[in-house]
Amino acid sequence: MKAAIIAVGSEMLGPIRVDTNSLKVTAALESFGIPLVRKSVVGDTLADLAGEIRFAIEHVDLLILSGGLGPTEDDLTREALAEAFGLEMTVDESIVATIEARFAARGWKMPDVNRRQANVFVGQTTLRNERGTAPGFHITLGDKDVWVFPGVPHELDWMIATYFTPWLSKRHAGQALHRRVFKIAGLTESGVEEKLKPYYDAHRGEEVTILATGGQIEIHLMARDVASLDARQREIEELFGARLFGFDDDTMESVIGRLLASHGETVSTAESCTGGLLGSRITDISGSSAYYMGGAVCYTGAAKIDLVGVDPALIADHGEVSEPVAIALAQGIRERFKTTYGIGITGIAGPTGGTPTKPVGTVHIAVASPSGVDHRKLLWQGPRTTVKWYSTQQALDLLRRVIVGAVKR
């Protein structure tokens, strides 16, 4: 079985919006090993849309459309399907009643224009929409299947989970694919490639996807059975050791949250160039109030001295962006908040403020812990938001290594 996707809507042909609905459909297809051969975006024009549908279905067994099911004149997906395949339409009064009820529940009267959403094809399977007014539908044309979903993302998500995945699962029983994502810190994309060499050699022909995103590298593996993923995982763990920090939906901040919560330990932060991003990332995790006590954002030397108790002599002798000041920030905030760990960050996010000895992108991070203090000097390239993100990523990873006892001293 092969599949194609068409996203309908002129707004996705502008320079701003991309179609992301197709990613949800693709994920469902992929989990049953069904290849997507093409996807396209077409505007709200009857002839273009009908032509696109005719062309797309020629090459596949399964065609999925999203969008163009609304009540207004420029919602033409139904009409284009009718034209493309010469299908007959009728009105389903039970759909009219459902939509009327939705409006009535809010104390409104259904506008007449919404009656269009009750136009159905003879023989279609209507997909009731609990999240909105536009029903979806599934029609069969000979040995080909066409599924049509509304374009509103949370309505489409719900329909995929409620109707489409169960249908795929029935049709492709036993063919489901499992995905496992491995998250690596402290290596570049090519560094990961290099380390994977023996793995590639051992598993020629197996697909391995490597993605670099936000200061970490992801390795994506897929397999028909969980046992073989488990076996692959042991090899990946062997190759990457403590650099492998998480799986699937894990983030650096969620992994650290789990570690701290399970150990009953706490952390506080003292940030200069990251301006609060470190604390913000830690508190993106639900339940973080159990282990994150707070911190100081000290964008000036005075704030470092006053809020965190950094010795003014350290700043005078080494400058605000220096190893001793990063360490003093980590130790000072740990003491102030009486936490198990304290993190300090100081650096030059740029694009101005660099010097020959301390260029833009120079960042010092430190983690103070019951067993001492660890420090790393970093040098980043890129805009300030990148410098900030990567610095917090490294600081969190240093904390993780300290917690699990995998820090090199």
Add this chain to the structure above:
Amino acid sequence: MKAAIIAVGSEMLGPIRVDTNSLKVTAALESFGIPLVRKSVVGDTLADLAGEIRFAIEHVDLLILSGGLGPTEDDLTREALAEAFGLEMTVDESIVATIEARFAARGWKMPDVNRRQANVFVGQTTLRNERGTAPGFHITLGDKDVWVFPGVPHELDWMIATYFTPWLSKRHAGQALHRRVFKIAGLTESGVEEKLKPYYDAHRGEEVTILATGGQIEIHLMARDVASLDARQREIEELFGARLFGFDDDTMESVIGRLLASHGETVSTAESCTGGLLGSRITDISGSSAYYMGGAVCYTGAAKIDLVGVDPALIADHGEVSEPVAIALAQGIRERFKTTYGIGITGIAGPTGGTPTKPVGTVHIAVASPSGVDHRKLLWQGPRTTVKWYSTQQALDLLRRVIVGAVKR
């Protein structure tokens, strides 16, 4: 003239990556008023790609392809074009020399496989690539134009700026369109729609795009001349007053940065539920060290008392999430940092921690200034990251209104 875009590459048919190159091409087309009728993504399969090209060109005068120009076996864009249109290919030795020189500059020898990138169509205009090894090209087929760019985003960007836009500009002299974006705070999307009613009535048939993104609404207008955009701007300013906070690439944090810097004023922050996001957003702006002194992230009651000097009695009487505590945070941090303004935020980001009287999503924000203190109580729905973002957006907007004297008391 009508256009279509094809992005080539199997990696964009998975559930993770989207094609964003087409947005750059679309922006160039749009600035000359050339409509895009469809766009598609096709994998690295010769027959699929050739079929797609034949279908796409039927309906347009201008076809733009990106990707599939690399040196490896699965880079098939050239071959697919040859097959689709029966074109003749030859080797351009000057391209070989250029690619060899690129490798030589790094001390490497060009792999043989790269010779494929020197295959050219008889009569093509080669687009030299200063950012990589894959040259692009432009061919003319009767009265139709085909442009082909490499898929690497920064190579494509450079080629659009260097070759494509100048060509469009020559062909469509005097038809260039200008875009202006208006940024609105403190209204919902439908609230903006409603306020725009008189504008719509006055300018029927003119396209107005409204986008809701991250706690603000954007109104996009396009026009052939700057003067008519200026005239439209006066109407928008009239309709939205102080709710209009910026234009084009402005963000709430950049607007505030400009205001503070130009007034020689400063700000500090005391955050609870936003965990440092407010400070992080303020410091995303280059030059923010001139006006942002720092702040406290106080995730516990003790931190609010110890770092910001909040009176323990206020917390005991009203709770940590309350108007008096938000105000005490704003005033306390302002005093501590001796800044012109102080911002305080305290709330319940969720998903747990809510009570019947203080449900999840309850947030109090306050701005302390030389003229007093302003407070707002907010109630958000959604995950914690949304609650955090919207709260910082509102806090920044409250600061902006205080600075420009547009705050309601």
